[in-house]
Amino acid sequence: MIKQLLLVLLVAFITPLSAQQIIQGRVTDAATGEPLVGVNIQIKDTNYGAVTDLDGNYELRIPGSGGQFFSRKASPPVLVFTYTGFETQEIDSKDRDRVNVELTTTASELQEVVITGTATGRSPKLMSYSVGRIAGPAIGRVPADNLGSSLQARIPGLRVSRPGGQPGQEVYYQIRSANSIANGQQPLVILDGIFLSEGSLADIPVQDIDRIEVLKGSAGASLYGSQAANGVIQIFTKRGKDLEVGKTKVTYRNETGFSEVVDQYPVNTLTQREIIDSGEPQPILGNPNEGQLFSQELPNLQNYQEDFLFQRGVRQSHALIVEGKTNATNFLASYQRLQDKGVLQGLDGYTRNALRLNLDHQVSNKFSVYLSSAYTQSEQDLIEPVANGPNNFLSSTLLMTPMFTLDAPNEEDGTAFDWDIDNTGANITNPLYTRENISNRLGRNRLLGQAGVSYYPKEWLNISYAAALDRSVRNFEQYLEKGYLSTTLPDGFGTLATANVQGSNGGGILQRDQVDQTFISRLNVSAQRGWGGFNLATRLGFLYEDITQEIREGKGEDLAVRNLNSLDNARSNITISSAAQEIVAYSGFLVADVDYKEKYLFSGLLRREGSSLFGPENRWANYYRVSGAYRITQDLKIKPFQELKLRASMGTAGIRPTYEQRFEAFSLVNGELTKNTLGNELLKPAQSTEQEIGLDATIGRSLRLEFNFSRINTDDQILLVPLTAAAGFRGQWRNAGSLEAKVYEGGLNIDFARLFRFKGTAMRWELFTTFSRVQQTVTSLDVPAYYTGPGAQQASLFVIEEGRTLGLMEGEIFATSLEQLQGQEGINPADFMINDLGYVVRTDQLGTAQEAPYKLRDAGGNPIVDVIGDINPDFRMGFAHTLAFRSLELYTLFDWKKGGDIYNATKQWLYKDLRHAEVGDNPNISANFYGSNGLYNALVANNHFVEDGSFFMLREAALTLMIRQQSLGGLFKKFDHIRLSLIGRNIFTKTDYSGFHPDVSSVPRSESLLSTSAPDARGSDLTTPNGDPSLFLVDSFNYPLPRSFTFSVQFGF
Amino acid sequence: MKINFYPAYILFLIFSLTSCKELDTVNLNNPDRQTVLTTGGDLIAALEGGYINWWQGVHGDHPALALSVAGDAYGMSWADFGAQRMGMEPRTAYNNRTTEESDYRQVVQEPWFGCLSAVATANDILAALDRGVSIDRDGPQDQGVRAAAYFLRGVSWGYLGLIFDEGLLVDEYTDLEQELNFVPYPEMIAASVAELELGIQTATPLGEDFVHNYFNEVRLNTDEFVQLSHAYAARFLTQWPRTPEENETVNWQAVLDHAEKGLTYNFAPEADGESWQSYHQWVFAETGQGPFWARVDQRLVAAMDPSQPSRYPETAAKGEAPLGKTEAQSNDQRLKTDFVYLPKNNFPVDRGEWHYSHYKHNRNLTDPDFAGDGSSTGPMPAFREADNELLRIEALLELGQKSQAISALNAGTRKTRGQLPNLPSQAGEQEVRQAILYERAIELLSTGPASLWLDRRRMMSREDYLEVTPLGGLQTGTPAQLPVPAEELRIQGEMPYNFGGPNDPEGIVAVF
Structure with a gap:
């Protein structure tokens, strides 16, 4: 200690003698090694500084009177290197007259300030509850067509479910646990302060994103009250804020490539029937052979999937982004166009055009105004969702016996495809005929906007007002061409859509316009003061929400002319319907973030909210949060921790009832009045209470760790309490159950370059x-245990019962061991054996046409129904890996799900007509073993179709070469940079799952049709809640998740 | 420290201007109970909804189809409407579980919930009338609505009594908060007939002021309404027994009284492709497009042509000799007029060849009364005059007036449409009963829902599935009544139970 003191004194005396110190050096890009021009170098705590020249060199002259600060601090100057887009570095210049520096680009996962849920924005280091963050560049490497997909595997605890790979398809989220039994798990999604209706991110181009913050549960998200129990995702778009004053930046990016199906679906190419006629185009099969064995190849064998179903679909996007900044104004304007043909032949796929303008303007030093706006228009050519049975192009192709010449002409009317070519008895309409004659198109126009003013009467005080609007107009059209011949019709169409029925021309049209609008208006008063080591930030806010929905629908059949997509074309069975709803909510809140010397951190919040969705008896709900954290390493040096923070937080948030749950009653369709559900004047939001403990640690500069444990209790679940049929109403939505979840989650960031001390190299790893x-x-259920599931076919697959795991599948059980036969009435286990497929069969029937799997039965002879699967995985992990050397970067994202079952309903359907490849795999087992009296089991759920959904996949990869201006020559000299990338998505999957891909969820019915069923809005029907893809992992002819490879080039000006 | 808050006032002003809506929003879509039941005009709209519920519950796709297959009137191997499983041979129990697949569950759900929600609507309307909601201040329109509501309750309770072992009797005075007790089927039938009579009493004094306009496109005057009420009373009083033994306890005099005042017209609402459909007719309809959904059961083919077997040979499964002559011959002209011969069968062989037959019902093309398809257009005969007449004839026979019964039979459709020879006046009682059942099976096919299932269970003894006769009873193990749906039992805290299968050969003893 004395030695150190002497040293300080010595320095203090000696340094004033050296009149002027000169420090020189060069600043380069750590990634490329190229010199950086215009880097700002400043001596810390002074106004002395310099800027690098064209070669990245600088010279810093410390004035002669420099002694004034050397003597004061008794330490050599610290140089601060700052450069937009790069991490700031501070370097101690002690004993050095040359300081060369390599700057690294801003680390993507670290953002300076967290806004969501806080009083005035806080540094992540000072947060006392967990917040997931992701920065634009991290998701921009492999831009997904749906922003939601970009979040998968990157934020601990955030799960993204995608029902399939249909271009433009909506995705669904679950943050931490499932908190709702019947209302889905969609979090509140906010874009630049705009509350997005239905949480849809399908219209937000990834290129516009600056950063995303995720509040994971009630402990963090209480500020958002009854919309926040499922978490909050807040997205911030770029605004040109970070540019240098006077600079305008133009970026153009093009990405072109293709998507494809990784593997064909395994279908049976054999037959157990005699071949009566093998000729084209319609071979004829006769009766089954004696043993019902798949002994011969199908005649005229076809590969429908290769020839007619799948294609390499082109995928292309363009983006033009202009950002600029002047003294008082910064802005971003962008246009993006995305076109994804998809992997199914004959469909137009998805096209999206998006425009954005963000603008901030400082009117005076006390007044600023801001504007965020976006307009998106998209068009989707859809296959019909398979909610109630497979009738679409994809499913029919898989179900059709692959022996017909599908492109044979139609003998009835000479059109392109013979609709009734299937003569096997399965009567599947030729999928090409379906594709050509039925179209489903969804057009979407979405306007997002927020305008606000901010007023600073004092430096520490801010008053701001903003109004925001999300208006989305969806136009859905289903069109069946005049002359349509098949009796297989889309859900909702009647018989006159088939030509020749009662003299009908056939064909039909349905048009549905849905306008959703969320308007919010909010006023915030925030203050920030510090005294005596305390820092206090508070915000008082008021929020008004007005959410409306209007639907108009018209439908008709028996079209007058061909190719006319107008409702006027319909001549018969014309129906019209409309629906409207309006939701109003008011809330006020007070939030305070306090810290003492940035060491002890506290946050507290109170919110009171009233909504028209709460019954008049429970019109107002209260929410709170308290949280605290202790940054131990501010007090104690604990090796090897650089930073160690312990956190604890507790808070409440809610789940709003839907409109249909709150209000009764009589549904009025086409003037006919029938009873539906009984309204509930006492209904209140489900209440979620979360306790979270966690830690954040930085270890040796190279490791950052976050760990959270949280326990979430969600009470007052909104459930349909069935009423006796005598009441007339099907049921009433009441607060009638509780869920409990325990969540363990963590994130670990390892900087290998630092860990292995790659000094002076240009490597990032x-x-x-x-x-x-x-x-x-x-944990509790005030209604009798019940079954639920997606769509009519799997309506009774998932059991909801007190004391049991959420996500259990129940079904009938085919015995797989002789022990299971113990206690089976009238059964002698000695008469049974296990066959080659592992199922229990009667020994005397082995190898005969009667061989059938033994189904466990109760004493009354009825099949036993018991647990057959559980959707919940053991764990999920994600690995985002970046390896870069100079200007070359390889980025990969791996996604691992261990455990968790999927119900493979696609396979069960394919067993129906013996079309699944497995059915023909075993030459000694008869068709009956698989068919109606066997495993197919008349579509009743059973253990055979439950499969382990574990997978390990390379979800994203990008190889990027960044060429900066300094390295560009000739014509390219004018560019600021050129960035070239090879991008792959869903590249490789390791799994035992037998379907297209294990990362599936149920397909919600995308368009609920008023004219056929009024009460089917999400969450409004118990047996088919119609849309909790997170909960119902059922594979039912989902559009396959494609693999894609693209090449992208980006120019910066 | 002075702060100029002027701009802040402006901000507050903007905020308050944009926030102007009340939290008490109204239901924009659908009228709620308060709205529906406070204006007289809306009572009619609500009652129309109740009639649709009843129609769909009884004539809708599931029970009518599944029970017609179980009653060997129809052959259908498709899983649609629960038909495949209700037609298994040997018969299996109706497995009353909430875990069953949707089509199968709806076999019980559709009639149960359909009839009871119709009753609930009728109750709401009667309660509203009682508390003074009115169209014309207790004038003929109010009374007409009242009569129509009684009728609706009557036919709903009646079908619950025909189909289920027990039901719920709830009227406008029942406190739904209290525990409800299930009522056995004979009581349901008695309540139903009493209610139909109440409807008759209410409508009759109204004379020309009464119009019943609740069945699609069918406008009934007082006489027609009274006739229809009597006819349904006769149907329920006749078809309720589950076994031949119970059939002997039928109050035939009451049947005769009602039938004599019954239908002189064919009751047939119009199909509209939406609410008003009869799938048990639609599955036979000539759509101009194959394949046909259902076939006529082989037992009915054999009834018309005794040289045909009652059971289609299982050639593929058991190696039985194929049907030598697939086209039937019959003295009954209706084989030619009402049925159509199809040389090939189109059901999958692995679902059981017992579903096969070479005939489908084709009367919608040949008989103007049947001109519809059961789905989108045309009349849907639900209660024919001939049906009423056969109920009257059966009552005559059972009341010992055999000769009147024989002469009425010989004057009826057996002769007029079938051109069958007269039944001799000395024919025995059983022979006459067979002739009545034959007529009910052939002439009434595809009219009253599940009619042959109701008749086979009460008129003839059970028969083993391998030894069925054309006009014999239900196959052993066929459910002869349906259990209360498991969903309803769950609400009432009771265990689900089944009927039929090997443990319940008569199909009437609850098996748990």
């Missing part, structure tokens, strides 16, 4: 790992 494990249980 980082791995960001996420982990989560969830256990969720129904």
Whole structure:
């Protein structure tokens, strides 16, 4: 200690003698090694500085009177290197007259300030509850067509479900656990302050994104009240803020490539029937052979999938982004166009055009105004969702016996495809005929906007007002061409859509316009003061929400002319319907973030909210949060921790009832009045209470760790309480159950370059790992245990019962061991054996046409129904890995799901007509073993179709070459940079799952049709809640998840 | 420290201007109970909804189809409407579980919930009338609505009594908060007939002021309404027994009284492709497009042509000799007029060849009364005059007036449409009963829902599935009544139970 003191004194005396110090050096890009021009170098705590020249060199002259600060601090100057887009570095210049520096680009996962849920914005270091963050560049490497998809595997605890790979398809989220039994798990999604209706991110181009913040549960998201129990995702778009004053930046990016199906679906190419006629185009099969064995190849064998179903679909996007900044104004304007043909032949896929303008303007030093606006228009050519049975192009192609010449002409009317070519008895309409004659198109126009003013009467005080609007108009059209011949019709169409029925021309049209609008208006008063080591930030806010929906629908059949997509074309069975709803909510809140010397951190919040969705008896709900954290390493040096923070937080948030749950009653369709559900004047939002403990640690500069444990209790679940049929109403939505979840989640960021001390090299090597494990249980249920599921076919697959895990599948059980036969009435286990497929069969029937799997039965002879699967995985992990050397970067994202079952309803359907490849795989087992009296089991759920959904996949990869201006020559000299990337998505999957891909969820019915069923809005029907893809993992002819490879080039000006 | 808050006032002003809506929003889509039941005009709209519920519950796709297959009137191997499983041979129990697949569950759900929600609507309307909601201040329109509501309750309770082992009797005075007790089927039938009579009493004094306009496109005057009420009373009083033994306890005099005042017209609402459909007719309809959904059961083919077997040979499964002559011959002209011969069968062989037959019902093309398709257009005969007449004839026979019964039979459709020879006046009682059942099976096919299932269970003894006769009873193990749906039992805290299958050969003893 004395030695150190002497040294300080010595320095203090000696340094004033050296009149002027000169420090020189060069600043380069760590990634490329190229010199950086215009880097700002400043001596810390002074106004002295310099800027690098064209070669990245600088010279810093410390004035002669420099002694004034050397003597004061008794330490050599610290140089601060700052450069937009790069991490700021501070370097101690002690004993050095040359300081060369390599700057690295801003680390993507680290943002300076968290806005969501806080009083005035806080540094992540000072947060006392967990917040997931992701920066634009991290998701921009492999831009997804749906922003939601970009979040998968990157934020601990955030799960993204995508029902399939249909271009433009909506995705669904679950943050931490499932908190709702019947209302879905969609979080509140906010874009630049705009509350997005239905949480849809399908219209937001990834290129516009600056950063995303995720509040994971009630402990963090209480500020958003009854919309926040499922978490909050807030997205911020770029605004040109970070540019230098006077600079305008123009970026153009093009990405072109293709998507394809990884593997064909395995279908049976054999037959057990005699071949009566093998000629084209319609071979004829006769009766089954004696043993019902698949002994011969189908005649005229076809590969429908290769020839007619799948294609390499072109995928292309263009983006033009202009950002600029002047003294008082900064802005971003962008246009993006995305076109994804998809992997199914004959469909137009998805096209999206998006425009954005963001603008901030400083009117005076006390007044600023801001504007965020976006307009998106998109068009989707859809296959019909398979909610009630497969009738679409994809499913029919798989179900059709592959022996017909599908492009044979139609003998009835000479058109392109013979609709009734299937003569096997399965009567499947020629899928090409379906594709050509039925179209489903969804057009969407969405306007997003927010305008606000901000007023600073004092430096520490801010008053701001903003109004925001999300208006989306969806136009859905289903069109069946005049002359349509098949009796297989889309859901909702009647018989006159088939030509020749009662003299009908056939054909039909349905048009549905849905306008959703969310308007919010909010006023915030925030203040920020510090005194005596305390820092206090508070915000008082008021929020008004007005959410409306209007639907108009018209439908008709028996078209007058061909090719006319107008409702006027319909001549018969014309129906019209409309629906409207309006939701109003008011809320006020007070939030305060306090810290003492940035060491002890506290946050508290109170919110009171009233909504028209709460019954008049429970019109107002209260929410709170308290949280605290202790940054231990501010007090104690604990090796090897650079930073160690312990956190604890507790808070409440809610789940709003839907409009249909709150209000009764009589549904009025086409003037006919029938009873539906009984309204509930006492209904209140489900209430979620979360306790979260966690830690954040930085270890040796190279490791950053976050770990959270949270326990979530969601009470007052909104459930349909069935009423006796005598009441007339089907049921009433009441607060009638509780869920409990335990969540373990973590994130670990390893900077290998620092860990292995790659000094002076231009190497970056980082791995960001996420982990989560969830256990969720129904802790109380005030209704009798019940079954639920997606769509009519699987309506009774998932059991909801007190004391049991949420996500259990129940079904009938085919015995797989002789022990299971113990206690089976009238059964002698000695008469049975296990066959080659592992199922129990009667020994005397082995190898005969009667061989059938033994189904467990109760004493009354009825099949036993018991647990056959559980959707909940053991854990999920994500690995985002970046390896870069100079200007070359390889980025990969791996996604790992361990455990968790999927119900493979696609396979069960394919067993129906013996079309699945497995059916023909075993030459000794008869068709009956698989068919109606066997495993197919007349579509009743059973253990054979439950499969382990584990997978490990390379979800994204990008190889990028960044060429900066300094290295560009000739014509390219004018560019600021050129960035070239090879991009792959869903590249490789390791799984035992037998379907297209294990990362599936149920397909919600995308368009609920008023004229056929009024009460089917999400969450409004118990047996088919119609849209909780997170909960119902059922594979039912989902559009396959494609693999894509693209090449992108980006020019910066 | 002075702060100029002027701009802040402006901000507050903007905020308050944009926030102007009340939290008490109204239901924009659908009228709620308060709205529906406070204006007289809306009572009619609500009652129309109740009639649709009843129609769909009884004539809708599931029970009518599945029970017609179970009653060997129809052959259908498709899983649609629960038909495949209700037609298994040997018969299996109706497995009353909430875990069953949707089509199968709806076999019980559709009639149960359909009839009871119709009753609930009728109750709402009667309660509203009682508390003074009115169209014309207790004038003929109010009374007409009242009569129509009684009728609706009557036919709903009646079908619950025909189909289920027990039902719920709830009227406008029942406190739904209290526990409800299930009522056995004989009581349901008695309540139903009493209610139909109440409807008759209410409508009759109204004379020309009464119009019943609740069945699609069918406008009934007082006489027609009274006739229809009597006819349904006769149907329920006749068809309720589950076994031949119970059939002997039928109050035939009451049947005769009602039938004599019954239908002199064919009751047939119009199909509209939406609410008003009869799938048990639609599955036979000539759509101009194959394949046909259902076939006529082989037992009915054999009834018309005794040289045909009652059971289609299982050639593929058991190696039985194929049908030598697939086209039937019959003295009954209706084989030619009402049925159409199809040389090939189109059901999958692995679902059981017992579903096969070479005939489908084709009367919608040949008989103007049947001109519809059961789905989108035309009349849907639900209660024919001939049906009423056969109920009257059966009552005569059972009341010992055999000769009147024989002469009425010989004057009826057996002769007029079938051109069958007269039944001799000395024919035995059983022979006459067979002739009545034959007529009910052939002439009434595809009219009253599940009619042959109701008749086979009460008129003839059960028959083993391998030894069925054309006009014999239900196959052993066929459910002869349906259990209360498991969903309803769950609400009432009771265990689900089944009927039929090997443990319940008569199909009437609850099996748990």
